[in-house]
Amino acid sequence: MEDSPPGSSSDSNSPSRAESFDRDRHVFFLQMMYQLMPSQYQGQEINRLTLAYFAVSGLHVLRSVDSLHKEEIISWVLSLQAHPKNEALLNDGQFYGFHGSRSSQFQKIDNGVWTANGSHLASTYCALAILKTVGNDLSVTDSESILKSLKHLQQPDGSFMPIHSGAETDLRFVYCAAAISSMLGNWSGMDREMAKEYIINCQSYDGGFGLTPGSESHGGATYCAVASLQLMGYIEDGLLSKSASSCIIDVPLLLDWSLQRQAADGGFQGRPNKPTDTCYAFWVGGVLRILGAYQFIDETALRKFLLTCQSEYGGFSKLPGQLPDLYHSFYGFSAFSLLEEPGLHPIRIELGIADNVAIGL
Numbered sequence: 001m002e003d004s005p006p007g008s009s010s011d012s013n014s015p016s017r018a019e020s021f022d023r024d025r026h027v028f029f030l031q032m033m034y035q036l037m038p039s040q041y042q043g044q045e046i047n048r049l050t051l052a053y054f055a056v057s058g059l060h061v062l063r064s065v066d067s068l069h070k071e072e073i074i075s076w077v078l079s080l081q082a083h084p085k086n087e088a089l090l091n092d093g094q095f096y097g098f099h100g101s102r103s104s105q106f107q108k109i110d111n112g113v114w115t116a117n118g119s120h121l122a123s124t125y126c127a128l129a130i131l132k133t134v135g136n137d138l139s140v141t142d143s144e145s146i147l148k149s150l151k152h153l154q155q156p157d158g159s160f161m162p163i164h165s166g167a168e169t170d171l172r173f174v175y176c177a178a179a180i181s182s183m184l185g186n187w188s189g190m191d192r193e194m195a196k197e198y199i200i201n202c203q204s205y206d207g208g209f210g211l212t213p214g215s216e217s218h219g220g221a222t223y224c225a226v227a228s229l230q231l232m233g234y235i236e237d238g239l240l241s242k243s244a245s246s247c248i249i250d251v252p253l254l255l256d257w258s259l260q261r262q263a264a265d266g267g268f269q270g271r272p273n274k275p276t277d278t279c280y281a282f283w284v285g286g287v288l289r290i291l292g293a294y295q296f297i298d299e300t301a302l303r304k305f306l307l308t309c310q311s312e313y314g315g316f317s318k319l320p321g322q323l324p325d326l327y328h329s330f331y332g333f334s335a336f337s338l339l340e341e342p343g344l345h346p347i348r349i350e351l352g353i354a355d356n357v358a359i360g361l
Contacts, residue, residue: 019307020307021307021310021336021341022310022314023062023343023344025312025313025314026058026062026314026315026329026333027059027062027064027067027314028314029311029313029314029315029324029329030055030058030059030062030064030314030315030329031059031064031067032314033051033054033055033315033326034052034055034056034059034068037051037326041326045101045103046100046101046103046104047100047101047123048100048101048102049077049080049098049099049100049101049123049126049127049130050100050122050123050126051326052073052077052126052130053126053129053130054326054327054329054330055326055330056068056073056130056133056134057129057130057133057330057352057353057354058326058329058330058333060133060345060353060354061330061333061334061337061344061345061347061354062333062343062344062345063343063344063345065133065134068134070134070135073130073134074131074134074136074140077098077127077130077131078131078140078141080098080099080100080101080102080105080123080127081096081097081098081099081119081127081141081142082094082095082096082097082098082099082105082118082119082145083096083142083145084096084145084149090145090148090149093152093164093165094118094149094152094164095118095119095120095121095149095150095152095153095163095164096119096142096145096146096148096149097119097120097121097123097124097127097146097149097150097180098119098120098123098124098126098127099119099120099123100120100122100123104119104120118163118164118165119163120162120163121150121153121160121161121162121163121173121176121177121180122162122172122173122176124146124176124180125176125179125180127141128141128179128180128183128184129179129183129351129352129353132183132353133353133354138183138184141184143184143186146180146184146189147181147184147186147188147189148188148189149164149189150177150180150181150189150190151189151190152164153173153177154177154190154191154194154195155169157169157194157197157198157201158174158191158193158194158195158196158197158198158199159171159173159174159195159198159212160173160174160176160177160190160195161173162176169212170211170212170221171198171199171202171209171210171211171212171221171224171225171228172211172220172221172224174195174198174199174224174228175223175224175225175227175228177189177190177195178190178195178227178228178231178232179227179231179350179351179352181231182231182350182351183351187232192232192233192234195228195232196229196232196234196248198213199225199228199229199249200248200249201213202215202221202225203225203249203250203254204216204217206253206257207250207252207253207254207255207256207257207258208221208222208254208257208258209221209222209224209225209226209254211224216271217257217271218270218271219261219268219269219270219271219280219283219284219287220270220279220280220283222254222257222258222283222284222287223282223283223284223286223287225249226249226254226287226290226291227286227287227290227349227350227351229248229249230290230350231350231351234248235247235248235249235290237290237292238290238291238292239251239290239291239292240255240291240292240293251291254287254291255288255291255293258284258287258288258291258293259288259293259296259297260272261280261284262284262297262298262301262302263276265301265305266298266300266301266302266303266304266305267280267281267302267305267306268280268281268283268284268285268302270283270284275319276305276319277318277319277328278306278309278316278317278318278319278328278331278332278335279318279327279328279331279332281302281305281306281331281332281335281338282331282334282335282338283331285297285302285335285338286334286338286347286349286350289338289349290349290350294338299339302335302339303336303339306332306335306336308320309322309328309332310332311323311324314329315328315329315332316328316329316331316332316333334347334352
């Protein structure tokens with residue numbers, strides 16, 4: 001949930017522009033990223049679908065997605081889905097979702113046999129989110145293959161691997177599985193009870209959630225836990241105004257941990273004693289919104305912090321004074337959506353896509 005933005009550090013924030021949200025410049029920045037990304041992104045080619053998600057979904061949050069050629073986007077995304085050669089292969093243990101890029105579709109030799117690289121759970125989430133964002137109802141996807149093979153990724157402890165073998169398991173991929181199931185409107189690909197127990201086991205003594213049981217609480221992991229539980233129907237929106245005491249997780253402790261993540265500069269940090277970072281304004285802010293506790297944060301201070309990360313080139317950086325990148329730009333726009341910035345679409349927090357896109361789910 002945390003990364004380093006491409007490009008070197010630079011004092012790129014103009015004081016005049018830091019006074020307000022510069023929507024037009026952000027639209028220009030995303031349109032530029034959509035057409036041709038800087039060379040610093042070459043190392044992330046394998047994640048091209050994820051980068052496209054940030055650009056396309058970001059433009060939609062900014063109410064500018066109509067400037068894109070939607071049919072071309074749909075065609076490109078669909079070309080990245082993995083398809084079994086026959087139905088019997090759906091039981092071969094592989095996952096038939098979406099590849100992260102064209103290069104990940106290249107074949108490789110495994111014990112002398114040519115095999116296709118496995119598709120990825122996070123790429124599949126991004127693919128479906130893009131399709132929904134540009135107005136596709138997902139009927140064109142091979143949802144049966146996705147859901148039947150999704151079962152192979154769930155582990156005995158309820159967690160998920162992102163690919164069919166040789167990968168880590170943690171809350172990020174539980175969230176991806178839940179979001180995929182929710183967008184497809186079909187939960188046959190995962191055992192929700194097992195996933196719920198895994199999530200509960202990831203809540204730490206301090207109230208936050210670690211990526212795995214027993215690991216340190218983290219803002220991104222906490223979002224994945226809370227959003228997954230809401231998508232799966234185990235917690236209600238606005239939990240604090242209802243029956244928080246009977247919830248399956250420790251809500252008071254979670255609320256205390258989350259509120260403590262807003263630092264003196266107004267921004268949110270992912271962990272105690274760490275610098276504030278643009279993306280956690282969404283990861284932690286989204287948790288507080290789901291809990292019904294967003295009114296307890298200092299919105300004015302948060303807005304001021306975010307504006308120090310707004311670049312004169314458009315977009316947002318991770319920290320003040322750095323160059324903008326797609327990841328932090330998207331979550332900067334999402335954070336301003338939570339702050340109800342005029343001219344932005346509201347976010348359906350638990351899915352990471354604009355609310356008007358998610359209505360038909």
